[in-house]
Structures are given as structure tokens and as C-alpha cells.
Amino acid sequence: MNTKEITNQEELFVSGHRACHGCGMAIAVRHILKATGKNVIVVTPTGCLETFTSPFGYSPWRVPWIHHLFENGPAIATGVVAALKAQGRDDTRVLAIGGDGSTFDIGFGALSGMLERGDDVLYICADNGAYMNTGGQRSGASPLYSATTTDPAGRSSVGKFQMKKDIPTIVAAHGVPYVATASVAYLKDLEKKIKKAMTYHGPRYIQIDSTCPSVWGFPSDRTLEVGRLAVECGITPLFEMENGEITKVRKIKKKISIEDYLKTQKRFRHLFAGDQGREALKEIQDLADANIRKYGLLKQAKAETTTSSEEVFT
Amino acid sequence: MKVTIGAVVKGGTSLGYKTGNWRDERPVLDMEPCKRCGQCESVCPDSAIHIIDEYYIIDYDFCKGCGLCAYECPADAIEMVQEEK
Amino acid sequence: MSQVQVVEGSEAVAYAVRASRPHVISAYPISPQTHIVERLAQMVADGELDTQYVRVESEFSAASVLSGASAAGSRAYTASSSQGLLLMTEVLYASAGMRLPFVITGVNRTISAPISIQVDHQDTISLRDSGVIQLYVESSQEAYDTHLAAFKIAEDPAILLPVMVCMDGWILTHSYERVSFLKQEEVDRFLPPFQPADFLDVKEPKSWGSYGEEEMLMEFKFTVYDAMQKGKQRIKDVFSDLSLVTGRDYGGLIEAYHTGDAEVVLIGMGSMAGTIKEAVDELRSEGKKVGFVKIRCYRPFPYEDIWEEIKNAQVVGVMEADVSMGSEGAVSMDLKAKVCGRANAPLVLDFIAGLGGREINMDLVREIVGEAEKVCKSGVPFQEPYWAGLNPSILP
Numbered sequence: 001m002n003t004k005e006i007t008n009q010e011e012l013f014v015s016g017h018r019a020c021h022g023c024g025m026a027i028a029v030r031h032i033l034k035a036t037g038k039n040v041i042v043v044t045p046t047g048c049l050e051t052f053t054s055p056f057g058y059s060p061w062r063v064p065w066i067h068h069l070f071e072n073g074p075a076i077a078t079g080v081v082a083a084l085k086a087q088g089r090d091d092t093r094v095l096a097i098g099g100d101g102s103t104f105d106i107g108f109g110a111l112s113g114m115l116e117r118g119d120d121v122l123y124i125c126a127d128n129g130a131y132m133n134t135g136g137q138r139s140g141a142s143p144l145y146s147a148t149t150t151d152p153a154g155r156s157s158v159g160k161f162q163m164k165k166d167i168p169t170i171v172a173a174h175g176v177p178y179v180a181t182a183s184v185a186y187l188k189d190l191e192k193k194i195k196k197a198m199t200y201h202g203p204r205y206i207q208i209d210s211t212c213p214s215v216w217g218f219p220s221d222r223t224l225e226v227g228r229l230a231v232e233c234g235i236t237p238l239f240e241m242e243n244g245e246i247t248k249v250r251k252i253k254k255k256i257s258i259e260d261y262l263k264t265q266k267r268f269r270h271l272f273a274g275d276q277g278r279e280a281l282k283e284i285q286d287l288a289d290a291n292i293r294k295y296g297l298l299k300q301a302k303a304e305t306t307t308s309s310e311e312v313f314t
Numbered sequence: 315m316k317v318t319i320g321a322v323v324k325g326g327t328s329l330g331y332k333t334g335n336w337r338d339e340r341p342v343l344d345m346e347p348c349k350r351c352g353q354c355e356s357v358c359p360d361s362a363i364h365i366i367d368e369y370y371i372i373d374y375d376f377c378k379g380c381g382l383c384a385y386e387c388p389a390d391a392i393e394m395v396q397e398e399k
Numbered sequence: 400m401s402q403v404q405v406v407e408g409s410e411a412v413a414y415a416v417r418a419s420r421p422h423v424i425s426a427y428p429i430s431p432q433t434h435i436v437e438r439l440a441q442m443v444a445d446g447e448l449d450t451q452y453v454r455v456e457s458e459f460s461a462a463s464v465l466s467g468a469s470a471a472g473s474r475a476y477t478a479s480s481s482q483g484l485l486l487m488t489e490v491l492y493a494s495a496g497m498r499l500p501f502v503i504t505g506v507n508r509t510i511s512a513p514i515s516i517q518v519d520h521q522d523t524i525s526l527r528d529s530g531v532i533q534l535y536v537e538s539s540q541e542a543y544d545t546h547l548a549a550f551k552i553a554e555d556p557a558i559l560l561p562v563m564v565c566m567d568g569w570i571l572t573h574s575y576e577r578v579s580f581l582k583q584e585e586v587d588r589f590l591p592p593f594q595p596a597d598f599l600d601v602k603e604p605k606s607w608g609s610y611g612e613e614e615m616l617m618e619f620k621f622t623v624y625d626a627m628q629k630g631k632q633r634i635k636d637v638f639s640d641l642s643l644v645t646g647r648d649y650g651g652l653i654e655a656y657h658t659g660d661a662e663v664v665l666i667g668m669g670s671m672a673g674t675i676k677e678a679v680d681e682l683r684s685e686g687k688k689v690g691f692v693k694i695r696c697y698r699p700f701p702y703e704d705i706w707e708e709i710k711n712a713q714v715v716g717v718m719e720a721d722v723s724m725g726s727e728g729a730v731s732m733d734l735k736a737k738v739c740g741r742a743n744a745p746l747v748l749d750f751i752a753g754l755g756g757r758e759i760n761m762d763l764v765r766e767i768v769g770e771a772e773k774v775c776k777s778g779v780p781f782q783e784p785y786w787a788g789l790n791p792s793i794l795p
């Protein structure tokens with residue numbers, strides 16, 4: 001056996017998949033499976049992750065994996081869980097990893113049903129903020145004023161006019177015991193959250209900011225860097241919610257302005273020209289600042305919303 | 315390749331699909347300054363860096379040349395060099 | 400010894416499902432299906448049925464839950480109707496392609512608009528191209544028997560496709576009938592547990608739901624087509640195995656009724672078969688050479704079997720409770736596709752009847768046979784389908 005084989009045997013998500021250069025989602029999946037170990041069945045609705053791992057005969061998944069449709073990931077997961085229960089296969093757990101389109105939009109009814117029923121599924125949203133598999137159209141997760149192919153910037157448009165849906169809060173409102181946000185920029189933190197989620201039974205939800213060099217428009221070596229800037233400016237707060245309360249937030253190390261984050265990506269380039277763009281930038285800065293206050297993202301600050309003790313972690 | 319009933323396939327078979335020819339730039343790792351921190355292995359989207367007995371080995375059969383390992387290396391131990399095609 | 404009870408059709412189905420020991424049942428209400436899943440829920444509540452009963456939030460999820468459960472190696476079941484079946488459409492196509500053998504009761508009801516809860520076959524017929532096997536039943540007893548067969552057909556390693564048992568809403572689901580039930584041991588002997596070769600298993604990780612490149616997609620589709628075609632014999636075998644247990648034989652893919660010397664052969668499926676048989680009896684007593692073919696298995700379409708029963712007839716009248724807007728009824732199209740071009744083939748006439756609960760009675764069957772006889776004489780078939788029972792006086 002050569003050395004390559006030895007090391008590839010430990011990996012549950014092996015080489016040879018067809019993600020773009022520097023794909024954040026691919027990094028996330030490697031670490032998700034590192035954290036769960038091999039006793040999981042993974043459900044993936046249609047989207048980038050499915051497409052780059054599903055060509056017939058070339059599967060990178062070293063755990064049992066199923067893709068069915070775009071809008072039914074949660075219900076497929078429910079079916080798998082029900083079968084495992086009926087068969088007494090108690091030590092196999094179920095993960096669903098869906099894109100933001102399938103999670104926020106087309107599959108949201110199925111997700112809500114799964115959460116409400118209390119099915120034992122760790123649902124992970126690999127959020128890249130648009131429908132990337134089809135070329136980058138707007139989703140309910142696309143950030144305010146980002147340019148997408150169905151909400152492009154133009155002489156009379158500054159991109160998407162609506163805010164990103166606050167799905168983690170909506171999920172938590174179902175009574176879900178563990179909800180967290182994470183980022184590919186902080187992989188240890190991501191693994192920790194996955195591990196923690198696996199200690200709970202019932203539905204759990206983790207939303208991962210999955211930076212996407214190809215469609216966000218940044219060089220393929222900056223995948224983590226762009227994710228870090230998103231956290232450091234406050235637009236992407238990383239937190240854990242247990243039983244509806246924010247219990248942990250990732251503090252900002254060195255606060256940066258929203259421009260420092262947005263200017264790294266082509267999808268926000270239009271904001272740096274003209275008065276309309278300037279106005280938009282102000283609004284986005286307000287959003288980031290509101291997050292900073294709401295979640296208490298600065299070192300000394302306390303979150304507005306939480307009553308329980310918070311912990312700083314790095 | 316023969317089709318299967320229901321298109322079910324064995325896991326891990328993507329190792330039969332080499333993505334190394336997607337690469338324009340090749341990461342070259344210098345073990346001298348390397349601090350063995352594992353960051354490069356951790357960030358590689360293509361599971362193309364392996365740690366074998368303290369050594370970090372890049373699998374050029376699969377490395378797509380994204381440059382993430384080089385950018386994230388705290389010791390500047392990885393250099394991206396142009397592939398000759 | 401089996402036991403006989405007078406039960407509602409829905410209850411007969413619930414008994415068959417319980418006896419089949421499904422691991423997973425998903426449930427979502429829609430008339431006229433709801434009594435089935437309600438009865439199953441009560442069985443679970445009373446501790447009479449050990450299953451994972453999943454109360455889903457839509458039919459889309461109902462079918463998806465079955466797909467996930469089936470891929471994970473469990474026998475799975477749900478029931479739906481009309482809008483609910485249409486909502487499942489995308490899931491059913493994908494599940495057939497992925498060869499997931501669950502069972503659905505398709506309780507027939509028309510499709511909106513206008514909204515109506517009355518029976519016709521438009522809902523299940525709309526799913527005919529999906530790769531789901533479709534079996535139609537005439538009575539509650541046949542519904543009970545056919546559900547037992549359905550799991551065995553679906554799970555046959557040579558088939559591995561979803562099976563839908565189609566039964567007319569209200570007429571069958573809500574009427575009371577004497578139904579004879581098998582003992583659990585008899586069912587267990589007939590229907591062993593589901594043990595698929597491939598299932599989602601951490602011990603042997605496999606991937607499901609691949610992308611099919613253009614150089615292989617046709618071959619994947621062909622395997623499903625082929626499973627349907629080859630499945631015909633397997634379906635007949637399962638029906639005949641079951642008939643040995645029940646002592647009831649409905650025929651194979653079709654049931655032929657006085658076709659031997661018939662000049663006019665009617666074709667139909669579902670509960671209308673009872674009325675048609677009665678009408679055939681009456682017409683025969685008047686000296687008319689009329690016969691009938693009941694289609695029990697609509698997909699795969701049993702044209703060889705039908706051909707044997709119609710090849711000596713002059714005219715075939717297809718009575719069907721569905722229509723393809725812009726063309727004609729689906730069953731007639733199927734038959735014409737397979738009959739046209741054969742030497743001495745009978746003329747095929749399409750009769751659209753019974754849409755949205757419009758009654759199919761003896762007079763209507765007589766009217767249809769009368770039209771068929773006219774064509775026998777003239778030798779000129781009508782091109783447009785004949786809308787039997789249409790009331791022109793209220794047309795706008």
C-alpha cells in the first residue's frame with residue numbers, strides 16, 4: 001500500500017470531487033465529517049455540493065450519502081431517521097447538508113416540518129448566499145445590495161433590495177435546542193460546534209458562511225480571508241443559541257469597516273461607484289453595527305438580547 | 315463504465331478522477347521553514363495534502379492549485395509556481 | 400382460515416398495510432384518502448401497529464419520507480389523492496429512477512380546477528410516465544389483496560420500483576363491503592421482510608442520487624423501462640402466488656370478461672368494472688356479442704394480454720375517466736399505439752366517461768355499446784373522443 005492510500009483512508013471526504021478552485025463549501029464538508037466521524041448518513045439536496053460530488057462512478061463520500069431532489073432534503077433525512085429507528089440502528093446518526101437556496105427558500109416548508117416534528121437530524125446549511133449551482137441567482141440568503149444574476153446592479157439598481165432572512169432565529173423559534181452559525185474561516189470553531197450539536201438529540205441547525213470564490217468574485221486563495229473579514233466587520237455574527245438563548249458569540253478581534261469586507265468581492269463592486277452606492281454602503285454598515293450591538297460582538301460588550309452568561313472563545 | 319441499478323455507486327470512488335490537470339499554479343512546500351502546524355492540510359478543499367510521519371506531502375494528482383495552502387501558511391513555507399503546460 | 404368482516408374500503412386497505420408490517424408510514428390528509436391514514440394512526444395509538452408513523456407537512460414530504468426510508472432499507476407506505484398525488488410528482492419520478500420500492504395508495508379523485516373532491520382517474524393517470532407501477536382495483540376485497548401483492552411486486556429484486564394501488568375515491572374507500580382477511584402468519588409467509596441488496600449503511604458506504612452524464616443517462620432510463628417490461632411476468636407470478644393463499648383469482652395484468660366471441664369489447668379500469676360487467680350480462684342476454692377487459696395493471700401496460708382478448712373483435716370501446724387535454728384519453732392512446740398497424744386490428748374508440756364523479760350507470764354503458772355498434776356497421780371510427788354523459792344543454 002502506498003502512502004497516499006494510507007492517508008486517504010482516514011479522510012471521509014476524499015479527493016477527486018469537482019468543486020471550483022478554493023471552494024469554501026468543500027473545506028466545510030471535510031471538517032464536518034472530521035467532527036462527526038464515520039457513523040453518519042449524509043443527505044444532500046440539489047446544489048453545488050451535490051453537483052460536485054455526484055458524477056456517476058466518482059463519489060468522494062466515504063460515508064453513506066443520498067441526494068434526491070432540491071426541496072426535500074429535510075424530508076429525506078426524516079425518512080432515513082425513521083428507518084434507522086425502526087431497524088434499531090441506534091448508533092447511526094443523520095446529517096443533512098443543504099445550500100441556502102434549498103434551506104431558506106424552496107425547501108423551507110420541509111425544513112420547518114422536520115424541526116417541528118423534532119426529528120433527530122443535524123441540519124447544516126452551507127450558505128454561499130445565492131443559487132450558485134445555477135450560476136449565482138438571488139436567494140433569500142443573498143445579502144442586502146449584493147449583485148446576483150437575477151438581481152443585478154445596473155443604472156437603476158444597486159442589487160438585491162431585501163435583507164438576508166434571519167433563518168437561525170426562525171429555526172430557534174421552532175424550539176430547536178441547538179442553533180449555531182459558523183464560518184469556513186474558523187475551522188476549529190466549526191468542528192467544535194458540529195461536535196457539540198452531535199451531543200444533542202432531536203433537530204439541530206448550523207449555518208456555515210461558505211465563501212465562494214467563483215461567484216462572489218475573489219481569488220481562490222482568499223477563501224478563509226474573506227470569511228474572516230465577514231466576521232471581523234460584524235456582518236456575519238458567529239454565535240450559538242441553546243434553547244433559544246444566545247449562549248456564546250465569537251468576539252471581533254479587530255473591528256474593520258464594512259468597506260474592507262465588501263471591496264474584496266466583485267458582487268459588491270457596484271457599491272463603490274456613485275451616490276447610490278455610498279448610501280447603500282451606509283445601510284450595510286448600519287446592519288453590521290446593529291449585529292455588533294445585538295450579539296455583543298466587541299470585546300467588552302454584552303449582547304443586547306441575551307440574559308445568560310456569555311463566553312468569549314477563539 | 316457500466317451503469318448500476320438506481321445509479322448507486324461505491325463511496326470514495328472519486329479517487330479515480332484526477333483533478334491535478336485543473337492546476338495552473340503548483341504549490342511547492344519547503345519542509346525547512348515548515349512548523350508542522352497542519353494549517354495547509356486543514357484548509358485544502360481537495361483533501362490533497364497528507365501528513366505522513368511529520369512530513370507534509372502534496373498530492374499533485376488532485377491538487378487544483380487554488381493557492382489556499384500557500385496563503386494560509388503562517389511560515390511562508392509554500393510557494394506557488396507557474397505550471398509549465 | 401381467513402376471517403370475514405364488513406368494513407369500509409379504507410379500513411380494508413389499512414388492514415392490508417398493517418399486515419404488511421411497514422417500518423415507516425407517512426401521513427398527510429386529503430379527501431377521499433384520509434380515512435386510510437386515520438385508521439392506521441388509530442392502530443398505532445392502540446398499540447396494534449408497530450411502525451414509525453410520520454406526520455408530514457405536505458405530500459411532497461410524505462413521498463420524500465418514503466424515499467429516504469426506502470433507501471435506508473425499510474418498507475414504507477403512504478396514501479394520497481388528487482392534488483396530493485400531483486404534488487408528489489417530482490418525488491415519484493426521482494424515486495423510480497433511484498429504484499426505491501415503496502407503496503402508495505392512490506385514491507382516485509379529480510384534479511382542480513374546478514376544485515372537486517369527486518372521483519375520476521386524472522390524478523393517477525397524470526403519473527403514468529413516472530416509472531411507478533400502477534395497479535387498479537374494482538372492489539375493497541381486491542384492494543386488500545392487491546396491497547399485499549404491491550409490496551411484494553415493488554420489492555422484487557428484478558423490479559425495485561414504487562407501486563401505486565389506485566382505488567376509486569368514495570365508491571370504494573367509503574363504502575362498506577364484506578372483505579375476507581388473511582391471518583398474519585399467512586401474510587408473513589407470502590411477504591417476507593424487505594431485505595434490499597443496497598441500502599444506506601455505514602458499514603458499506605454507498606452513494607445514491609448520482610448525476611448521469613449524457614453518455615449513460617439513456618441507459619439508466621432503459622433499465623427502468625426494462626424493469627417495467629420484464630416486471631409484467633413477475634407481477635403475474637405474484638398475483639398467482641397470492642391467489643393460492645387467498646383462493647381468489649382476479650386474473651393477471653387484466654381480467655377478461657366474455658371476450659371469446661365478442662364483436663364489441665369494452666375496456667375500463669377501477670370500480671366502473673362492476674357496472675360494465677353487469678351491463679355486459681344484460682346485453683348478452685339480449686343476444687349482443689359484447690365483452691369486457693378490465694385493466695388491473697396499467698403501468699406496465701399489458702398490451703400483449705389485451706391484444707389476445709381483442710384481436711377477434713371488430714370494435715374496442717375504451718371507457719376512461721381521464722383526458723389528455725388537446726388529445727384524448729390516455730388508455731385509448733396507449734392501446735392505439737400498440738394496436739395500430741397490426742393485421743386485422745379492431746377499431747379503437749375512446750369514450751371519456753365519469754369525470755369528476757359523473758355517474759357511470761347501465762344506461763351509459765348501453766349508450767356506449769350502441770355507439771360502438773354503429774361503428775361496427777359503418778366501419779368508420781370517430782376521430783375525436785366521445786364524451787359520454789356530457790350535458791350539452793349547460794355548455795356556455
Ligand SMILES: Cc1ncc(C[n+]2csc(CCOP(=O)(O)OP(=O)(O)O)c2C)c(N)n1
Pocket residue numbers: 046047048049070071098099100101102103128129130131132133134139
Ligand atoms: C425544483 C427545482 N427547481 C430548480 C432547480 C434548479 N436548481 C438546482 S440547484 C439550484 C440552486 C441551488 O442553490 P443553493 O441551495 O443555494 O445551493 P448552492 O448551489 O448555492 O450551493 C437550483 C435553482 C432544481 N434542481 N429543482
Ligand code: SF4
Pocket residue numbers: 018019020021022023024025026048049052128132133211212213214215
Ligand atoms: S460555485 Fe462556489 S460554492 Fe459552488 S463549487 Fe464553485 S466555489 Fe464552491
Ligand code: SF4
Pocket residue numbers: 343347348349350351352353354355370383386387388389390391392
Ligand atoms: S501550513 Fe505551512 S507551516 Fe503549517 S504545516 Fe503547512 S507548510 Fe508547514
Ligand code: SF4
Pocket residue numbers: 022341357358359360361362363372376377378379380381382383384
Ligand atoms: S493549492 Fe489548493 S488544492 Fe493544492 S494543495 Fe494547496 S490548498 Fe490544496
Ligand SMILES: [Mg+2]
Pocket residue numbers: 099100101126127128129130131132139
Ligand atoms: Mg447557495
